[in-house]
Amino acid sequence: MRDLCADARLLSLNTATLGPQRSLADAVEGCLRHGIGGISPWRDKIAATGLEAAEKLIRRSGLIVTGVCRGGHFPAADADGRARALADNRRAVDEAATLGAACLVMVVGGLPPGSKDLPGARRQVEDGLAATLEYARTQGVRIAIEPLHPAYAADRACVNTLAQALDICDRLGEGIGVAVDAYHVWWDPDLAAQIARAGKAGRLFAYHVCDWLVPTQDILNDRGMMGDGVIDLRSLRGLMEDAGYDGFCEVEIFSAATWWPRPVDAILATMVARGRSCV
Numbered sequence: 001m002r003d004l005c006a007d008a009r010l011l012s013l014n015t016a017t018l019g020p021q022r023s024l025a026d027a028v029e030g031c032l033r034h035g036i037g038g039i040s041p042w043r044d045k046i047a048a049t050g051l052e053a054a055e056k057l058i059r060r061s062g063l064i065v066t067g068v069c070r071g072g073h074f075p076a077a078d079a080d081g082r083a084r085a086l087a088d089n090r091r092a093v094d095e096a097a098t099l100g101a102a103c104l105v106m107v108v109g110g111l112p113p114g115s116k117d118l119p120g121a122r123r124q125v126e127d128g129l130a131a132t133l134e135y136a137r138t139q140g141v142r143i144a145i146e147p148l149h150p151a152y153a154a155d156r157a158c159v160n161t162l163a164q165a166l167d168i169c170d171r172l173g174e175g176i177g178v179a180v181d182a183y184h185v186w187w188d189p190d191l192a193a194q195i196a197r198a199g200k201a202g203r204l205f206a207y208h209v210c211d212w213l214v215p216t217q218d219i220l221n222d223r224g225m226m227g228d229g230v231i232d233l234r235s236l237r238g239l240m241e242d243a244g245y246d247g248f249c250e251v252e253i254f255s256a257a258t259w260w261p262r263p264v265d266a267i268l269a270t271m272v273a274r275g276r277s278c279v
């Protein structure tokens with residue numbers, strides 16, 4: 001396994017970790033102060049900065065863009081809604097291309113309002129991914145499906161396991177892979193086999209870390225700092241690296257009560273220390 005103790009260059013900051021009140025500039029400057037080597041911006045932060053200004057800011061910083069969060073949310077109640085989703089995903093591809101991102105992360109979407117048709121939603125997801133992938137290939141952007149914990153199947157993502165995501169990748173072909181997020185996949189009894197499968201197919205595009213707290217107070221916004229929960233992150237990174245993953249460990253912590261209220265430097269100093277001791 002790689003040694004993450006020497007410095008923080010293999011850590012990437014997902015901008016969600018600093019909380020909604022911080023800007024892209026806050027995130028970039030924080031990474032530079034703490035020796036963090038990568039950044040993964042959410043699109044609201046890109047929009048608030050302006051795409052061109054965001055591109056300049058990141059390029060000057062020398063940070064590697066490990067992903068853009070996020071495209072997806074394909075299922076909709078009608079054709080208009082589906083068309084709007086596809087148009088938004090094309091813009092997301094353009095943003096990822098402009099920023100030179102390693103991938104565009106897909107949170108694929110759940111059930112349309114009022115629907116109980118989960119197989120139908122999953123078909124819409126695959127159709128949406130196929131259409132977006134076709135465009136992404138022309139722009140040189142890789143698509144990374146992020147399977148989310150099944151608790152999110154209704155409202156955020158009806159792709160819930162690595163196996164399900166990789167089956168979609170196998171059907172769609174080149175240019176599409178997975179973002180493995182420890183929070184979403186750590187419980188999966190098939191995890192080791194599916195990570196190995198993804199590695200063999202060259203589909204490990206991103207690796208996100210945080211921790212699973214016991215008890216978890218809020219499934220969305222109570223994610224733990226690495227080391228504060230029950231995920232064996234060292235073993236998980238071992239599975240990723242054994243499968244050939246040599247990219248960044250992207251820290252993505254939604255934590256409304258515990259971490260977001262803290263000063264940026266306190267969050268980042270802890271992230272770097274835990275990167276050494278726990279990731």
Ligand code: ZN
Pocket residue numbers: 146181208252
């Ligand atoms: Zn993630």
